[in-house]
Amino acid sequence: MSEVTSAIEVCIAGTGSYLPERILTNAELAILVDTSDEWITSRTGIKERRIAAEGEFTSHMATHAARRALEQAGMAAEDVELIIIATITPDTPTPATACYVQQALGAKNAVAFDISAACSGFLYAMKISKRLISDGAFKNALIIGAEKLSSVTNWDDRTTCVLFGDGAGAAVLRRSEPGEGSILATEMGTDGSLTHLLNIPGGGTACPITEANANDHLHTLTMMGKEVFKHAVNRMKEAAEKVISRAGLQPEDIACVIPHQANLRIIDAIADRLAVPNERVFVNLDKYGNTSAAAVAIALDEAHRSGAFKRGENIVMVVFGAGLTWAAAAVRW
Numbered sequence: 001m002s003e004v005t006s007a008i009e010v011c012i013a014g015t016g017s018y019l020p021e022r023i024l025t026n027a028e029l030a031i032l033v034d035t036s037d038e039w040i041t042s043r044t045g046i047k048e049r050r051i052a053a054e055g056e057f058t059s060h061m062a063t064h065a066a067r068r069a070l071e072q073a074g075m076a077a078e079d080v081e082l083i084i085i086a087t088i089t090p091d092t093p094t095p096a097t098a099c100y101v102q103q104a105l106g107a108k109n110a111v112a113f114d115i116s117a118a119c120s121g122f123l124y125a126m127k128i129s130k131r132l133i134s135d136g137a138f139k140n141a142l143i144i145g146a147e148k149l150s151s152v153t154n155w156d157d158r159t160t161c162v163l164f165g166d167g168a169g170a171a172v173l174r175r176s177e178p179g180e181g182s183i184l185a186t187e188m189g190t191d192g193s194l195t196h197l198l199n200i201p202g203g204g205t206a207c208p209i210t211e212a213n214a215n216d217h218l219h220t221l222t223m224m225g226k227e228v229f230k231h232a233v234n235r236m237k238e239a240a241e242k243v244i245s246r247a248g249l250q251p252e253d254i255a256c257v258i259p260h261q262a263n264l265r266i267i268d269a270i271a272d273r274l275a276v277p278n279e280r281v282f283v284n285l286d287k288y289g290n291t292s293a294a295a296v297a298i299a300l301d302e303a304h305r306s307g308a309f310k311r312g313e314n315i316v317m318v319v320f321g322a323g324l325t326w327a328a329a330a331v332r333w
């Protein structure tokens with residue numbers, strides 16, 4: 001599903017992120033399960049990840065990230081018209097985590113709801129809100145990717161527990177003023193024939209959680225890593241190429257590629273296939289691991305605040321996750 005720039009242009013007016021204080025290193029994980037810093041670093045690029053405190057929920061992290069994005073955008077919470085949170089780890093099955101965040105921010109005039117598209121959720125939220133703003137339904141939107149993956153991680157499974165972390169990232173979207181940036185092109189896709197490759201089997205109507213299956217870790221993430229890896233490289237490359245082409249860009253026109261932060265080998269393969277030099281590809285997974293929907297949102301904020309791209313330059317974001325789902329966006333900043 002794709003779109004090109006429509007009449008009312010939409011820009012990203014501010015970004016923010018939040019990471020919990022607690023750092024969990026590879027060395028600490030090597031005490032919990034049969035792994036090593038050498039294996040995790042060489043196979044994934046991850047050195048450490050953040051773990052939310054016990055009473056720290058997804059909505060708390062989302063609220064911190066949102067406040068920073070609003071501050072940068074110079075927007076008051078009561079002026080926000082739409083809040084979309086992308087998460088697979090909501091505070092509660094219902095109501096949506098976005099409702100808690102609306103209350104915490106004091107964004108009392110905003111419509112608020114969640115979407116579930118795993119690691120692709122933040123760019124799904126970007127496309128949805130871009131369209132709703134350009135159609136005139138809303139003047140602005142606060143989109144947030146936030147996850148407490150530590151709550152759905154099987155800490156006995158070395159094939160997954162070394163990969164994930166907690167955190168949140170946010171962006172404020174609004175109508176562009178003349179001379180401001182613009183979301184140039186977006187792409188998203190889904191392949192529901194591959195749900196079995198990456199999922200949380202329990203906790204829904206198909207397999208409600210009981211004491212017995214909780215002991216079997218059915219409420220935690222399972223993944224067929226090698227298969228997911230292959231699809232991730234192919235789908236992200238295709239999605240990025242589509243938005244680059246629709247935006248009328250060449251690889252040399254892109255100041256910064258911000259990919260999903262799951263595995264450094266996936267990121268390197270995509271940079272190579274897109275012919276974008278590694279120094280123009282933003283990486284922070286060494287510090288945070290894979291934070292699902294939050295990953296590209298946190299990376300966008302860190303890339304922006306660190307000066308990885310400037311006003312008027314082009315960036316490309318591209319993501320991939322459970323579903324399988326994928327998405328990309330080309331943005332002139």
Ligand code: UT7
Binds near residue numbers: 043263266
């Ligand atoms: O965010 C959603 C998208 N997710 C992704 O994109 C993740 C994609 N997949 C991956 O990143 C990689 O497949 C992994 C990092 C998950 C795994 O890397 P891999 O190179 O595909 O390793 P593998 O699963 O083929 O395992 C290789 C070996 C196995 O041992 P044997 O069978 O060769 O003896 C595993 O048992 O490494 C073993 N292994 C480990 N060893 C030490 C698996 N996990 C670990 C571990 N520490 N943590």
